[in-house]
Amino acid sequence: MTESPNYPQSPASASPGQAPAPPRPGTIEAAFWAFIAAPVIGLIGGLLIFADRDKIAATLRDTNRQRGGNLTDAQIDQTxxxxxxxxxxxAVxxxxxxxxxxxKLRAGRNWARIVLTVLAALQLISLLTGQSTIGGYLAVLAAVVGVVLSFTGPSNAYIAAVKAQR
Structure with missing residues (x-):
């Protein structure tokens, strides 16, 4: 007796009576990858700060001495x-x-698009109000591109179609 191979079910055949998912537009795919790039760039930039650890500690020591602080070098290193x-x-x-x-955005969830927009806005505000690096600028740029792409016509239609299907 031979058994048929166990192939994965497609979404349409997995749920009888349910319409297949609408095709995902390129704008959602591009927004997805932009939103993937933003935190990856941010994490890389965050990890690069470890290369400046000694410089940060030296600056903190100088500031401590200038202000007449009583922190020891060991306390500054620990801080x-x-x-x-x-x-x-x-950051992780x-x-x-x-x-x-x-x-979740890629799956057509509008709430995820809204949350990502808020996160991108907070990231942009943080960039404008504080010191940043080139990595910070690139991460914000990727997030803003993701927001713009996620609100284009095809993206709106896809999210509406996914919502109507549920």
Whole structure:
């Protein structure tokens, strides 16, 4: 007796009576990849800060001395280490959420598009109000491109079609 191979089910055959998912437009795909690029660029930029660790510690030491602070070199080193590790952990959490929302956008969820727009706006405000690097500018640029693409006509039609299907 021969068994037939176990092929994965297509979405249409997996749910009898349900219409197949509308085709995903290129604008949603491009927005998805822009939203993937934004946190990846941000994480790379965040990791590059470790190369400047000694410079950051030296600046903090100078500031401590100029202000008559009483922090020891060991305390300053510990503060720099804890701050950098905390920043990386926060960046990884934000990147993971960004990726989750990007996948939900790709699946046609309007709420994810709204959340990604808010995150991109917050990222842009952060860039404009603080110091940033070229990586920060590139990450914001990728996020803004993702927002623009996610609100084009084909993207709007796709999200509406997915919503109507549910």
């Amino acid at each position: 720099v280490n804890v701050t950098m590790i905390t920043a990386v952990v926060i 959490i934000i990147a993971a959420l960004y990726l989750l929302f990007a996948f």
